[in-house]
Amino acid sequence: KNQVEQSPQSLIILEGKNCTLQCNYTVSPFSNLRWYKQDTGRGPVSLTIMTFSENTKSNGRYTATLDADTKQSSLHITASQLSDSASYICVVSSFTGGGNKLTFGTGTQLKVEL
């Protein structure tokens, strides 16, 4: 069964600090891995998309890594801001002749405090 597991489930950090969120997946076939940020009650917003051959991708203060061999990914947030408080969701895509199926992790709830 295709699964995406994220850790930690929740995290509280002080403003200005860095943090790293983890994602492990067992999805086959693998097409790409995405990280989304979702504010409460709103639609997810894409942060990064990485294919099999990409190890690192950055988007401002967000840096995602991918190890396709161990099927692990991480999202590193530097110099956190209060506006980073949100749920961060790891999503793995399987694109076959039958379309693009996405398997979502349950997310890491991040809270940034003063």
Next chain:
Amino acid sequence: DSGVTQTPKHLITATGQRVTLRCSPRSGDLSVYWYQQSLDQGLQFLIQYYNGEERAKGNILERFSAQQFPDLHSELNLSSLELGDSALYFCASSVYEGQETQYFGPGTRLLVL
């Protein structure tokens, strides 16, 4: 603003009823995806349409159906509603159906009483 619009924003209905959720993708996007997000679960992929054709199915119940019209807007029909169908329903769109970014709409919050 992602450019994806969903109506209505909120919907309250009773068990056994049927509702229709509407989604307009971003201009130029050919793919539409539907997702369900319950309080106790993460986002669940329901179904994908590409240029009017069904392309992929996820965990979509038989009581649910969807379609994409020639103008590329999409509708998700939910029938014989149960309490457990209460959730946020998101629509997303992308240019094609592969590696590109999906843009999510603001969602429709459905409450079944």
